[in-house]
Amino acid sequence: MKEIRVRFAPSPTGPLHIGGVRTALYNYLFAKKNNGKIILRIEDTDQTRFVPGAEHYIVESLDWCGIRFDESDLVGGAFGPYRQSDRKTMYKQYCDLLLANGNAYYAFDTVEELDAARKDCEQHKKIFIYNSESRKTLRNSLNMSVEEVDSRLKKGEPFVVRFCIPENTEIEMTDLIRGNIKVHSNTLDDKVLFKSDGMPTYHLANIVDDHLMKISHVIRGEEWLPSMPLHILLYKALGWEAPNFAHLPLLLKPDGNGKLSKRDGDRLGFPVFPLQWTDPATGLVSSGYRESGYYPEAFVNMLALLGWNPGTDQELFSMDELIEAFSLERVGKSGAKFDHEKTKWFNHQYLIRKPENELGKEYFEWLSLNKKVSTTVEFATKVAALIKERVNFVHELWNESFFFFEPPVSYDEQVVKKRWKENSAEQMRELTKLLSEMHDFSSEKIDALLHDWMNEKTYSMGAVMNALRLLLVGTSKGPHLAAIMMLLGKQETIKRIEIGIETLK
Numbered sequence: 001m002k003e004i005r006v007r008f009a010p011s012p013t014g015p016l017h018i019g020g021v022r023t024a025l026y027n028y029l030f031a032k033k034n035n036g037k038i039i040l041r042i043e044d045t046d047q048t049r050f051v052p053g054a055e056h057y058i059v060e061s062l063d064w065c066g067i068r069f070d071e072s073d074l075v076g077g078a079f080g081p082y083r084q085s086d087r088k089t090m091y092k093q094y095c096d097l098l099l100a101n102g103n104a105y106y107a108f109d110t111v112e113e114l115d116a117a118r119k120d121c122e123q124h125k126k127i128f129i130y131n132s133e134s135r136k137t138l139r140n141s142l143n144m145s146v147e148e149v150d151s152r153l154k155k156g157e158p159f160v161v162r163f164c165i166p167e168n169t170e171i172e173m174t175d176l177i178r179g180n181i182k183v184h185s186n187t188l189d190d191k192v193l194f195k196s197d198g199m200p201t202y203h204l205a206n207i208v209d210d211h212l213m214k215i216s217h218v219i220r221g222e223e224w225l226p227s228m229p230l231h232i233l234l235y236k237a238l239g240w241e242a243p244n245f246a247h248l249p250l251l252l253k254p255d256g257n258g259k260l261s262k263r264d265g266d267r268l269g270f271p272v273f274p275l276q277w278t279d280p281a282t283g284l285v286s287s288g289y290r291e292s293g294y295y296p297e298a299f300v301n302m303l304a305l306l307g308w309n310p311g312t313d314q315e316l317f318s319m320d321e322l323i324e325a326f327s328l329e330r331v332g333k334s335g336a337k338f339d340h341e342k343t344k345w346f347n348h349q350y351l352i353r354k355p356e357n358e359l360g361k362e363y364f365e366w367l368s369l370n371k372k373v374s375t376t377v378e379f380a381t382k383v384a385a386l387i388k389e390r391v392n393f394v395h396e397l398w399n400e401s402f403f404f405f406e407p408p409v410s411y412d413e414q415v416v417k418k419r420w421k422e423n424s425a426e427q428m429r430e431l432t433k434l435l436s437e438m439h440d441f442s443s444e445k446i447d448a449l450l451h452d453w454m455n456e457k458t459y460s461m462g463a464v465m466n467a468l469r470l471l472l473v474g475t476s477k478g479p480h481l482a483a484i485m486m487l488l489g490k491q492e493t494i495k496r497i498e499i500g501i502e503t504l505k
């Protein structure tokens with residue numbers, strides 16, 4: 001069997017959208033599943049759309065996701081260079097071949113002439129395309145003598161080379177996700193392949209590189225489906241075998257239809273880029289999944305299930321499990337709706353499954369960076385373990401656990417009004433006495449003591465516990481009270497109760 005070789009071929013025109021990350025991911029999973037290779041090729045032939053920093057951003061994003069390439073500009077490989085601007089000189093010969101075998105022609109139409117043709121069509125309620133019909137009357141080598149073409153070229157007149165789409169034929173194609181597709185050639189336009197500045201366009205460079213790099217499967221977004229007939233024709237015209245094609249479904253906005261855009265993210269408050277991106281032209285910052293506190297494993301897991309399903313109820317997959325389970329047969333044809341709540345759910349699942357010491361270390365590092373509290377990894381670990389079920393992100397731990405690291409400096413007025421009763425101080429004083437006599441300050445023992453004491457005194461459990469929580473936490477929130485007390489320790493617990501009694505006098 002032919003070796004499986006796939007490529008991810010982004011254009012460095014800005015940050016990589018999460019749809020692009022998913023394309024890279026599916027290519028990666030497909031390659032690894034089939035013992036194949038995945039190549040990163042940078043498609044930067046359109047210099048007018050070049051954005052500084054974008055290539056670096058793409059490489060860093062994919063690396064964060066754990067998508068590793070077998071061949072790329074960075075890791076090298078036998079089919080390089082892997083950046084199209086470094087391959088510039090390779091394309092002209094194929095353009096010449098297409099010109100020589102009659103599959104391409106020179107076009108000298110000026111921008112003004114094409115505009116006029118477009119306007120003319122609009123007046124007749126038609127859409128202008130440069131095709132088998134219109135090319136008969138436009139300024140191109142099909143309508144000129146060889147001498148005229150030569151003389152224009154010699155004079156250095158600007159030109160483009162266009163592909164000559166065959167007239168009146170049905171183009172039949174197979175897509176691994178969409179099945180058989182038929183397109184009539186008269187609906188296609190004669191796309192530009194090459195420009196007089198010596199640069200190929202996307203279409204030519206893409207085909208030539210896929211061929212030279214021995215790509216077996218082209219797996220890319222649905223937005224490239226309209227280019228597939230042209231690409232199939234180009235392979236044929238160059239006498240090459242076409243690779244297999246698979247066009248992935250679009251990522252749709254959470255509400256309504258249409259492609260998920262950066263605007264949807266801004267509007268609904270979630271990132272559409274893997275990493276934070278600062279636009280070099282405007283300085284505008286767009287949020288990223290990494291900086292928003294997502295684990296790459298959770299992000300990848302979520303993306304994998306947007307358009308592909310394993311055919312079972314399983315939702316949590318490590319990268320290795322994804323590789324094992326992935327197949328193009330289970331990729332859907334219709335668009336996949338992005339669901340931000342589900343994305344957070346995935347992060348929660350990964351967070352609660354982290355080994356306790358790892359989560360503790362992450363929280364400790366977050367605390368050191370963001371809060372001026374003195375604590376230890378051990379203590380941060382215990383706190384994180386106690387409250388992790390309540391949060392989706394490491395940075396959310398603080399809001400649920402600040403009281404472990406700093407004693408209350410004030411007491412929530414509403415709660416005081418509701419919970420601090422006339423006899424509360426007396427009850428709390430009784431309690432400190434009992435607590436101070438304890439040896440084993442475990443949460444079980446504290447629970448037992450509280451229970452017995454309240455029973456004996458026939459105190460209302462709600463009233464006592466709420467008052468106690470107020471003194472320890474400063475408000476009415478937090479996990480199980482005995483667990484809080486155990487973590488604070490006997491001394492700190494008693495100290496907080498005493499200070500509270502004094503303050504609320």
Ligand code: GLU
Binds near residue numbers: 009010043219221
């Ligand atoms: N350079 C194209 C892009 O930016 C690649 C399309 C393809 O995979 O053929 O999406």
